[in-house]
Amino acid sequence: MKKSISILGCGWLGLPLAKAMVKDGFTVKGSTTTTDKCETLLMLNIQPYVLSIDEEIDGNLDHFLQSEILFINVPFRKQKPFLNSYKTLVKAIEKSPIKHVVFISSTAVYADVDGEVTEEENFKVNPAKKDLLLFEDLFKNNKNFNTTIIRFAGLIGGTRNPGNFFKEDKVVQNALTPINLIHLEDCIGIVKTIIHQKKWNTTYNAAATSHPTKANYYTLATKQMGKKPATFIEELTSFKIISNQKLIDELNYTFIYPDLIEALKVFKN
Incomplete structure (x- = not known):
């Protein structure tokens, strides 16, 4: 029997993941919030569903969930209706019929501790993102x-070129802080590895292995595009790795882009 996956949110990550799962032989259902994208999904052998999750769920959710695996990648909001x-x-x-869920969260749930943070349960929570843990716990x-x-750390790759993150007139504080980023191709690779290895009922941090400083990394990324970099205040007040x-x-898992500086070479102007 052909394996099946429903991907809730065919955006920056969901769409290339859906394409990869089709290539791996899965029956793939993909959701979008607009009818305009349905034809594109069909052309990619992805069964399209127009679904939105806001103050209420709009769309044929029951039929969309007729799969073995559900991948959830929808930006969360703090509001109670959401x-x-x-x-x-x-x-x-x-x-x-869903038996397994992959839920995409963010390393933003971790507060700065001026050191390394892991997935341990007793980590220090970022007060601004504590509501995200409510969604995880659901x-x-x-x-x-199984969930x-x-x-994920900060996302780069695809349409997200780090050379565009800071404009020339921007003043960036705490610029000696080490950064935490991950490339799109590694995002897809990690999700696929979890599914194929059936690694369920756990939590993983996903970030590249290297952590260059904000000043060094974004200066290089901006200059590579032929633009003038922002002004980086070379101070270190708080950070996390x-x-x-x-x-x-x-x-x-072997990262495709473990070194963020080396990964800059794949970006074009």
């Missing part, structure tokens, strides 16, 4: 299906 919509989604998953605490949480060791150890 959380309630996710509770509705969880109830729908419970009634569906899924990982549910016993009706793996991936906390996202550890990817658990992911490397448990998945035996």
Whole structure:
């Protein structure tokens, strides 16, 4: 029987992931918030669904969830109605054939600790992002299906060229802080590895291995595009370094772009 996956959110990450899963022999259902994108999905052998999750869920959710695996990559909002919509989604998953969920979260949940942070349960929470943990808990605490949480660092690759992140007239504070980023191709590779190895009911940090300073990295990225870089205030007030060791150890994953400076070579003007 052909394996199946539903991808909630065919955007910057969801669409290339959907294409990769089709290539791997999966039946793929993909959601979009606009009908304009449906034809594109069909041409890529992705079954399109117009779905939106806001104050309520709009679209044929029950049919969309007729798969074995669900990939969730929808930007969250703090508002209570949005959380309630996710509770509705969880109830729908419970009634569906979905057995496994990959939930995309963010390393923004970690507060600056002036050192390395891991996935351990007793980590210091970033107060501005504590609501994101409520969304994580909705899924990982549910016993009706298996959930793996991936906390991605800052996202680069595809349409996200780091040379465009800071304009010339921008003044950037705390510029000696080490950065935490991950390339799109590694995002896809990690998701695929988790699915193929069936690594469920756990949480992984996903960030490149190197952590150059903000000043060094973004100056190089901007100059590579032939633009004048922003002004970086070379100070170090607070920082965190996202550890990817658990992911490397448990998945035996080899990063495509472990070195962020070297990865700049793939970006074009």
